[in-house]
Amino acid sequence: MDPIVYVSLGAALAAGIAGAASSFGVGIAGAAAAGAVAEDEKNFKNALILEGLPMTQSIYGLITLFLILMVSGILGGNFKFKNPSDINNIIKSAILLGAGLTVGLTGLSAIPQGIIASAGIGAVAKNPKTFTQGIIFAAMAETMAIFGLVGALIMIVTGVGF
Amino acid sequence: MEVTAVTEILDTTLALVFAWVGYKTTRILWKYTPYSYPNARIRAMEARLFNEQKFNELAESKTLNNFIINLEDSDYKDYLANISSYDAESIEKALDTALADIYGLMFKILPKRVNPFFKLLLQEWDVRNISSIVKAKISGEPAVNYVIELGTMVPKIKAMADAKSMEEILVILEGTEYEEIYQGLLLGEISVDEFETQLYRMHYLKLLEYASSRKDEEKIILEEFVKLKIDKLNILTILRAKAHNLKADVIKSFLIPGGTINKKTLETLLNVDDLSMALAELDSTKYGNIIKNVREEIEGDLSVLGREFDRYIRERLGELTRFYPLSVAVPLNFILQKETEIKKLKAIAKLIEDGIFPEKIKDIVGELT
Numbered sequence: 001m002d003p004i005v006y007v008s009l010g011a012a013l014a015a016g017i018a019g020a021a022s023s024f025g026v027g028i029a030g031a032a033a034a035g036a037v038a039e040d041e042k043n044f045k046n047a048l049i050l051e052g053l054p055m056t057q058s059i060y061g062l063i064t065l066f067l068i069l070m071v072s073g074i075l076g077g078n079f080k081f082k083n084p085s086d087i088n089n090i091i092k093s094a095i096l097l098g099a100g101l102t103v104g105l106t107g108l109s110a111i112p113q114g115i116i117a118s119a120g121i122g123a124v125a126k127n128p129k130t131f132t133q134g135i136i137f138a139a140m141a142e143t144m145a146i147f148g149l150v151g152a153l154i155m156i157v158t159g160v161g162f
Numbered sequence: 163m164e165v166t167a168v169t170e171i172l173d174t175t176l177a178l179v180f181a182w183v184g185y186k187t188t189r190i191l192w193k194y195t196p197y198s199y200p201n202a203r204i205r206a207m208e209a210r211l212f213n214e215q216k217f218n219e220l221a222e223s224k225t226l227n228n229f230i231i232n233l234e235d236s237d238y239k240d241y242l243a244n245i246s247s248y249d250a251e252s253i254e255k256a257l258d259t260a261l262a263d264i265y266g267l268m269f270k271i272l273p274k275r276v277n278p279f280f281k282l283l284l285q286e287w288d289v290r291n292i293s294s295i296v297k298a299k300i301s302g303e304p305a306v307n308y309v310i311e312l313g314t315m316v317p318k319i320k321a322m323a324d325a326k327s328m329e330e331i332l333v334i335l336e337g338t339e340y341e342e343i344y345q346g347l348l349l350g351e352i353s354v355d356e357f358e359t360q361l362y363r364m365h366y367l368k369l370l371e372y373a374s375s376r377k378d379e380e381k382i383i384l385e386e387f388v389k390l391k392i393d394k395l396n397i398l399t400i401l402r403a404k405a406h407n408l409k410a411d412v413i414k415s416f417l418i419p420g421g422t423i424n425k426k427t428l429e430t431l432l433n434v435d436d437l438s439m440a441l442a443e444l445d446s447t448k449y450g451n452i453i454k455n456v457r458e459e460i461e462g463d464l465s466v467l468g469r470e471f472d473r474y475i476r477e478r479l480g481e482l483t484r485f486y487p488l489s490v491a492v493p494l495n496f497i498l499q500k501e502t503e504i505k506k507l508k509a510i511a512k513l514i515e516d517g518i519f520p521e522k523i524k525d526i527v528g529e530l531t
């Protein structure tokens with residue numbers, strides 16, 4: 001594959017996988033929120049906050065997408081790694097693909113986060129006092145996505161540079 | 163390294179990573195997503211289950227009119243609003259309708275891969291009703307008094323209770339799965355006790371078969387639930403039989419296969435001399451703890467063990483609910499809690515109607531916990 005394909009794939013996968021995972025996560029938690037609100041509309045506020053937690057992974061994916069497009073020059077219309085026979089271009093575009101993939105795959109944590117949030121919404125619907133604990137449990141899954149974003153930033157900055 | 167070799171390694175890695183991630187993600191989504199909505203809804207319904215304080219308030223109602231007023235802020239309001247007369251029987255019927263609707267709701271909101279189990283659970287009420295009606299008819303009692311308006315064939319059950327002859331019941335049961343067993347009873351091939359055992363055996367085998375056909379957590383939870391119920395039934399049957407000095411061979415014919423008690427323990431239980439020895443034998447099983455605390459009471463009244471067993475099943479399902487929050491354990495646990503709540507409400511209504519003092523009602527209802 002050409003370097004342009006790797007770089008574009010990296011950017012697309014970062015935003016695409018993380019975005020898809022976020023939508024699944026929000027979907028799972030949203031279904032739980034609907035269930036809790038169907039029985040008692042007082043659950044709305046707590047359920048909404050828990051439901052929103054899996055959305056952050058898609059933001060990390062979007063940040064990575066912009067960074068990859070920026071450092072590779074695609075965003076300015078001047079792609080830096082055009083020559084496919086230059087091994088340096090292949091390596092740098094592979095690093096950008098790796099960075100995108102790291103954020104995309106760690107962004108999959110949005111799915112288990114949605115599952116945890118869903119169980120949390122159920123617990124809060126039964127006992128509203130468990131709201132804070134529910135947030136903390138769901139936020140745990142976020143750390144993996146943060147690690148992924150930090151790793152990708154290091155890869156982009158040290159491996160390719162601005 | 164050649165550029166093409168590098169790109170090939172990258173492409174292959176990508177393909178492998180995506181295949182694995184895709185498979186795992188699909189599995190996770192398939193497993194948990196269908197329980198998201200129903201379980202949150204059920205949890206919210208659990209929040210409205212009555213606590214001890216509410217039962218005490220209801221016990222102090224003094225009249226059935228007050229009892230109904232005290233239930234006005236509850237889920238039962240709509241069911242009780244339509245009753246024509248304020249008597250325990252009408253209240254019982256309204257509460258049965260509420261329970262039937264809960265089963266219906268479970269069937270509607272739970273994932274299709276597991277909701278037939280709740281229809282099977284509802285069929286247990288059919289089995290209870292058929293068995294009660296047939297026994298009442300044989301002993302010449304009015305069968306209507308024994309009908310609980312719950313199950314999958316309430317109109318047929320009512321028709322059976324009104325039937326003028328045993329043959330008429332056969333016509334009503336025609337085409338149902340109970341027809342063949344009932345025919346055996348009519349032809350004198352089996353006794354009424356054997357008839358009841360065969361009904362329950364057929365029902366529990368169906369439940370077990372369904373539970374075993376599920377996968378992963380669903381299989382674990384449903385199998386454990388059904389096996390616990392079978393164990394309860396078998397242990398109570400053996401202990402009742404021991405209390406009446408029945409022989410091992412006779413008791414054996416009343417047992418339902420598929421429980422967790424091993425063959426050796428069952429054989430020993432069947433062959434011990436009396437109730438005390440049977441209880442001592444059960445000490446070595448996982449049910450030893452249930453018996454330990456109420457041994458003396460059980461020896462006087464076996465229904466105590468039935469209640470303790472029900473409590474144990476509820477506690478075990480509560481544990482499973484905490485361990486698998488997005489699973490079938492949550493609706494099962496809720497159904498059991500709801501059944502207990504309705505059982506207590508019916509008891510309170512009956513006791514109020516009988517003019518029992520509130521303190522006594524509280525004691526009796528407390529025992530039902």
